[in-house]
Amino acid sequence: MSGILSQAEIDALLKSNSVNITDDEIDTLGEIGNISMGTAATTLYEILGKRVDITTPKVSVTTMRKMAETYTIPYVGIEVKYLSGVEGFSFLVLKMVDALIITDLLMGGDGTNPGEELDEIRLSALGEIMNQMMGSAATSMSEMLGTSVTIAPPKLFEVRFADTKLDNILEDDEIVKISFKMVVEDIINSEIMQIMSKDYAIKFAGKLLNTGEEPVENPDTISETEEVKVEAKADREEEKKEKKATRQPSAKVNVSPLELKSFEDEDEEEKSEEVDVGDNLGLLMDVPLPITIELGRSKKMIKEILELNEGSVVVLDRFAGDLVDVVVNGKLIAKGEVVVVDENYGVRITEVLSKKSVIRKERA
Known part of the structure; x- marks a missing residue:
C-alpha cells in the first residue's frame, strides 16, 4: 500500500476536520436574513410601487x-462585499427571468413582456435597484449587530451553476444557502437565494450570537408604513446625537444660532422670559428632548380603521413635496x-419658527 495520499483522500481528511454549523447558527442566519431581506x-416596493414580499x-x-x-x-448573481462589520463576501442569486421582469417594471412596463436578455440599460437599472436594496439591508444589519456594516457597490453577473465560480468556492466545498420566497403582487x-461559504456563514452568525442580542423579527409582509419608519429613524438618530452632545460639551455650539435671532416686536414680558432662560442656560443644555418628524396626519372613523389591512393606503393632510x-x-x-444621509433618513431644516411664535402657541 502506498504511503502517498490521493487528492480525494486529502479532501476527505480536510472535510472531516471542518467545523459543522450548529442549529443556533442556522436559526440566527435565518433571522438575520429575514430581517435584512x-x-x-x-x-x-418603494422603487417599483408594487407590493413586495420576501419571506x-x-x-x-x-x-x-x-x-x-x-x-x-x-x-443573475449579485456579489455583496462587506467592507466593515462582517468582512467577507456573500452572493444574492435570482432567476434571470425575474430580473428581467423587475427591470421591465422599473422602466414602465407591466412585466408581461420583459425581454430575453439583460442589455446594458437593464443591467444598469438592476444594478441600481440592488445597490439600494443591499444598502438598506446593511443598515438593518448595523442595527442588529450594534456596529457599522458597510458594503461595496454590488457587482452583477450571469450565473450558470454548472460553469460559474463564486469567489474562491470550489464545487465540492460546503456552502450555506438561504432561500427566500419572493412575491411581487401577482x-x-x-x-431568491443568498449563498455564502460555510466558514463565512459561521463567522457571520457568530457576530450576532456574540452580541447576546435577540434579533427582532420583521412582519412577513410589507405595508405602507413609510411615515412611521421615517419618524422612528429620525428619533433614533437624534437620540444618538443628543447622547453624543452630552459627552462632548463642544457640540453645544450647534444651538447658538437660535439664541442670536433678534425679535424687535417682542413685548417686555417676552423679553424678560428670554433673560430668565439665558440665566439658566447652563443648567438646561444637558436636558435631552425627544425630536419627532411629522409627515402629516389623517382622521378616520372607527369603521374605516377596522377595515385597514395589508396594502391599504392612508392619505395624509399633506401634498407631495x-x-x-x-x-x-x-x-x-x-x-x-x-x-x-448615508442610507439614513434625515431632515434639512428650511424654516425655524420664532420664539415669539412658540410662546404664543404654548399660551394658546
Whole structure:
C-alpha cells in the first residue's frame, strides 16, 4: 500500500476536520436574513410601487456541485462585499427571468413582456435597484449587530451553476444557502437565494450570537408604513446625537444660532422670559428632548380603521413635496424637507419658527 495520499483522500481528511454549523447558527442566519431581506423588500416596493414580499427563509448546507444539478436555468448573481462589520463576501442569486421582469417594471412596463436578455440599460437599472436594496439591508444589519456594516457597490453577473465560480468556492466545498420566497403582487412568485461559504456563514452568525442580542423579527409582509419608519429613524438618530452632545460639551455650539435671532416686536414680558432662560442656560443644555418628524396626519372613523389591512393606503393632510414638521417635546419648532444621509433618513431644516411664535402657541 502506498504511503502517498490521493487528492480525494486529502479532501476527505480536510472535510472531516471542518467545523459543522450548529442549529443556533442556522436559526440566527435565518433571522438575520429575514430581517435584512424584509428591509430590502421595502426598498424594492418603494422603487417599483408594487407590493413586495420576501419571506420564509430556509437555511441549508449544500455544495456548488449539488446546486449545479438542481438549478439548471440561467440566474443573475449579485456579489455583496462587506467592507466593515462582517468582512467577507456573500452572493444574492435570482432567476434571470425575474430580473428581467423587475427591470421591465422599473422602466414602465407591466412585466408581461420583459425581454430575453439583460442589455446594458437593464443591467444598469438592476444594478441600481440592488445597490439600494443591499444598502438598506446593511443598515438593518448595523442595527442588529450594534456596529457599522458597510458594503461595496454590488457587482452583477450571469450565473450558470454548472460553469460559474463564486469567489474562491470550489464545487465540492460546503456552502450555506438561504432561500427566500419572493412575491411581487401577482407578477412574480419565485425565490431568491443568498449563498455564502460555510466558514463565512459561521463567522457571520457568530457576530450576532456574540452580541447576546435577540434579533427582532420583521412582519412577513410589507405595508405602507413609510411615515412611521421615517419618524422612528429620525428619533433614533437624534437620540444618538443628543447622547453624543452630552459627552462632548463642544457640540453645544450647534444651538447658538437660535439664541442670536433678534425679535424687535417682542413685548417686555417676552423679553424678560428670554433673560430668565439665558440665566439658566447652563443648567438646561444637558436636558435631552425627544425630536419627532411629522409627515402629516389623517382622521378616520372607527369603521374605516377596522377595515385597514395589508396594502391599504392612508392619505395624509399633506401634498407631495410639502415640508415636514420638526416637533421637539411635543412643540412645533421648525419645518424642513426629508433627505437621505448615508442610507439614513434625515431632515434639512428650511424654516425655524420664532420664539415669539412658540410662546404664543404654548399660551394658546
